Amino acid sequence: MKRALFVSLLLLPLLASAAAPDAGPVPVRRFALLVGVNDGGPSRVRLRYAISDAKAVSQVLGELGGVLPGDRILVLDADRAGLEDGMNRLRRMIDAAKSSGGRTEALLYYSGHSDEEGLMLKQDRFSYRELRQALNALPADVRIAILDSCASGAMARQKGGVRRPAFLVDASASVRGHAILTSSSEDEVSQESDRIGGSYFTHNLVSGLRGAADLSGDGRVTLNEAYQFAFHETLARTEKTRSGAQHPAYDIDLAGSGDLVMTELRTNTAGLVLAGPLDGRLYVRDAPGNLVVELEKRAGRPTELALPPGQYTVTREREGAGSRAAFALAEGRRTSLGESDFSGMAGEPTVSRGGGGMAVEAPARQSSRRFLNVGLVPLVQTNSVLDGPVDNDLSLSLLVGSSARLSGVAFAILGHWATDGVSGVQLSTLANVSGSEVRGLQSSVGANWASGSVLGGQASVGFNRAGGDFTGLQASVGANLVHGRMRGFQGATAVNWASMAEGVQLSLVNVGGDVSGAQVGLLNIARRMKGLQFGLVNVSSDMDGIPFGLVSVAGNGLFRVEVTGSDLHPLDVAFKLGSKSFYTVFMGGYGTLVGGEARWSTGLGFGGHVSFDRWFVDLDAVGRSVFVGRATESNSLLAQLRLLGGFQVAPRFAVIAGPTFNTAIALDGKPMQKMSFMSGEVRGELEMWPGFQVGMRF
Numbered sequence: 001m002k003r004a005l006f007v008s009l010l011l012l013p014l015l016a017s018a019a020a021p022d023a024g025p026v027p028v029r030r031f032a033l034l035v036g037v038n039d040g041g042p043s044r045v046r047l048r049y050a051i052s053d054a055k056a057v058s059q060v061l062g063e064l065g066g067v068l069p070g071d072r073i074l075v076l077d078a079d080r081a082g083l084e085d086g087m088n089r090l091r092r093m094i095d096a097a098k099s100s101g102g103r104t105e106a107l108l109y110y111s112g113h114s115d116e117e118g119l120m121l122k123q124d125r126f127s128y129r130e131l132r133q134a135l136n137a138l139p140a141d142v143r144i145a146i147l148d149s150c151a152s153g154a155m156a157r158q159k160g161g162v163r164r165p166a167f168l169v170d171a172s173a174s175v176r177g178h179a180i181l182t183s184s185s186e187d188e189v190s191q192e193s194d195r196i197g198g199s200y201f202t203h204n205l206v207s208g209l210r211g212a213a214d215l216s217g218d219g220r221v222t223l224n225e226a227y228q229f230a231f232h233e234t235l236a237r238t239e240k241t242r243s244g245a246q247h248p249a250y251d252i253d254l255a256g257s258g259d260l261v262m263t264e265l266r267t268n269t270a271g272l273v274l275a276g277p278l279d280g281r282l283y284v285r286d287a288p289g290n291l292v293v294e295l296e297k298r299a300g301r302p303t304e305l306a307l308p309p310g311q312y313t314v315t316r317e318r319e320g321a322g323s324r325a326a327f328a329l330a331e332g333r334r335t336s337l338g339e340s341d342f343s344g345m346a347g348e349p350t351v352s353r354g355g356g357g358m359a360v361e362a363p364a365r366q367s368s369r370r371f372l373n374v375g376l377v378p379l380v381q382t383n384s385v386l387d388g389p390v391d392n393d394l395s396l397s398l399l400v401g402s403s404a405r406l407s408g409v410a411f412a413i414l415g416h417w418a419t420d421g422v423s424g425v426q427l428s429t430l431a432n433v434s435g436s437e438v439r440g441l442q443s444s445v446g447a448n449w450a451s452g453s454v455l456g457g458q459a460s461v462g463f464n465r466a467g468g469d470f471t472g473l474q475a476s477v478g479a480n481l482v483h484g485r486m487r488g489f490q491g492a493t494a495v496n497w498a499s500m501a502e503g504v505q506l507s508l509v510n511v512g513g514d515v516s517g518a519q520v521g522l523l524n525i526a527r528r529m530k531g532l533q534f535g536l537v538n539v540s541s542d543m544d545g546i547p548f549g550l551v552s553v554a555g556n557g558l559f560r561v562e563v564t565g566s567d568l569h570p571l572d573v574a575f576k577l578g579s580k581s582f583y584t585v586f587m588g589g590y591g592t593l594v595g596g597e598a599r600w601s602t603g604l605g606f607g608g609h610v611s612f613d614r615w616f617v618d619l620d621a622v623g624r625s626v627f628v629g630r631a632t633e634s635n636s637l638l639a640q641l642r643l644l645g646g647f648q649v650a651p652r653f654a655v656i657a658g659p660t661f662n663t664a665i666a667l668d669g670k671p672m673q674k675m676s677f678m679s680g681e682v683r684g685e686l687e688m689w690p691g692f693q694v695g696m697r698f
Helices: 050-064 080-098 128-136 153-157 200-212 223-238
Strands: 028-036 072-076 103-111 118-121 124-127 142-148 176-182 220-222 249-255 261-264 270-274 280-286 291-297 303-306 310-318 321-329 333-337 368-377 390-397 400-412 415-422 425-428 431-434 441-444 447-450 457-460 463-466 470-476 479-492 495-506 509-520 523-554 558-566 571-578 582-592 598-612 615-628 636-650 653-666 686-697
Touching (some): 028 050, 050 072, 050 200, 050 261, 080 103, 080 118, 080 124, 124 128, 128 142, 142 200, 200 220, 200 261, 200 291, 223 291, 270 321, 291 303, 523 571, 523 582, 615 653, 636 686
Parallel strands (some): 028 103, 142 176, 270 333, 368 390, 400 415, 400 425, 415 431, 431 447, 441 457, 447 463, 457 470, 463 479, 470 479, 495 509
Antiparallel strands (some): 118 124, 220 261, 280 291, 280 310, 310 321, 558 571, 598 615, 615 636, 636 653, 653 686
């Protein structure tokens, strides 16, 4: 998820300056640790821009934020050990600076993968609790962390962080405390874009730090201004993305008076001044074509952007029209850009994919309208009498009929297709085809096809397909396919497939890209699942919900092996696999009876997992068949409720222990042999007793 992608995490502390009213300027030294990790482990899609995001923040802090090259630590594509080493180096640098007096400020930035529990660094995880502890251990006067990653709002939420657009900071050069800014709330993905060449949040944050956020026009960008700009721009630019709106969050605990200044724009050697009357959405690119600043310029006040010297172009979008200006920034000078510097920009010619020449958009072909179409086949029908495409309200065909657009009902024995779309009903014994949106129902014994967006329903004995968004119902004996987003219900006896699904998929086999809702079938497969998978086999790359089935495999979920000893067996082996919070348990155990005869058992159950940093608790409900000697038929059934607590010693090793409650039932009607040294002495067909387990988890 910097997607499902989509998508990433960042951490960085920012800056305070300004002096007390009665005193001279207080020396401030700023330190920054900037971490960018594209690799979030084998279960996560590799990010493209986490490293470049960290470099962009490092550059703007060096140019405008007063962070000297020797006071910046850049950690790229590191694992847990690399992050810990960077934190230790940052702490030592601040310790050394404190000895010389003055204020110190620590900036910690992270861009990469994360989830609700912590940062994901290659094969390792760094929990939010550990991150807070490391941040609090820094001896700086001000500590600010900015996380640009999925679900990073979970860190802010631990101390009351909220999803809202702005916060107020007391004005002070004597500010003390911490501020944590996150790119998304605790249940959202953070997204990156090829268009901007980075993550939305970091791109907007850097644009703001370069001057786009300077609402007061005083040549300084404060923490408040930068956050508000990044919040609103990130929300506005992600509202229509596939992953949905992204809401930055924060947790602020600062005390003092004075503005917490992040960047000083006029310390830069070159600058761009956008004149007051200029308005529109502006995209500033450097000579290689990289997008360096993006902002909505409003008429009425000038805006100053601090940029390195060099050649630039700026593109403006305003009232549906585009214009462009080119300019150069020289060291020690400020360049002003006004309305007269922009020239109109013609639409770019395009190359047709599959063709060899330049393509120019042709005027839309006009269609005529006729209420009724009657025919045998497309070339032998009343629509064929008219020149050009014909729209119909009613179409009756013995074999196959066609129209430009259908706004009503079409009946055909073999099929009916509409080249421009359907708003109504198509009924056929074999196939229905639509070239655009279908608003209503397609019903066929054979197949339905809509390359646009279906907003009603498709019902077929054989095959359904919708090439665009789908809202409504698909019901088929054979297969359902949606290449866009499915919202509603898919039902088939064989296969359901949707690239994005919001609703229910019900079939023997369900396949989805991003699924929010439920998959119910024998085999359920999803790339990203948010909701319920109920089936014999459940598979997902990214699970945020409950997989309930015999075998459930989640790429970001749980797969553990437990070796324990208990009052029932000296050796028990359990396999747990599923999501991070819900899993299936497979068990086997071996021991001996009092008389020396062997006893063994097999079991199956379900359980729930809750973690508290390195501590965790599991609650399992397991049913086991117990065998004696070489018997192949079980002589008793055992129901176990197991409560296991554990401590994660290492990433793949934990110690576990806890109580069990056991209920045994004889299957042969005879009194059972003693099951455990903790069970009672009186034998019967039903026995209950408390027990225990202790062991290791891998």
